[in-house]
Amino acid sequence: MAKDNFTDLEQLLAEFEASDLTELHVRHGELEIFLSKDENAVGLGGGAVQVATAKAPVKTGKTASPPASAPTAAAPAADIPEGAVVVRAPYLGTFYRAPKPGAPHYVEIGQPVSDETEMCLVEVMKLFTAVRAGCSGTVAAILAEDGAMVAADQPLFAVMPG
Structure with a gap:
């Protein structure tokens, strides 16, 4: 290696x-x-x-099948407004709100977004994936901390459609 x-x-x-x-x-x-x-x-x-x-x-070890239980972490339901679309982590990795240290965050609460708006990066083993909103609306909540480890499918943002 x-x-x-x-x-x-x-x-x-x-x-x-x-x-x-x-x-x-x-x-x-x-x-x-x-x-x-x-x-x-x-x-x-x-x-x-x-x-x-x-x-x-x-x-x-090696196998073709995944383990029986995959790690997932859910945001408290109180943090996700009713009717919001939840933007989730594509896989386990480190959550970054900005493209590089010291740069402005991709999005803030109250900011309008479109389906193609980049909201954050998730990184694992030097592979960075841009996470897009996937819908048009307004950022209602940020559900993960910058620099934190997030699980696959973990809620990252809540977007109110509109």
Whole structure:
């Protein structure tokens, strides 16, 4: 494994360990990783090798099927206005409200957006994905903290259509 790839993997492990997530499944090319903080979790392939750290067991292996439960975190229902369209994270990664440090945020509460408006970036292992509004309306709520680890399908924004 190249030094940069190993550093990326170490960063992913550190971010997982610091997060509230209990399981993580990542597939990138031929590399596939399943991490779990549950000692009894079944790893990839059902009989995977277990490598434990002081805080979280890490299980590795290869399989074509995802784990039984994928990590998801939901925003409190009180934070999502009734009738709002929820913009969700495309996958697990780090949530960024701006294109680079010190730059203005993509969107703010009260700002009008169209379906193609970039609202944030989600990054994992140096792969940045722009998340678009997907509808026209007004930003009603920002549901994740800048720089925080977000789960796949986690609510990021609430947009009131209109």
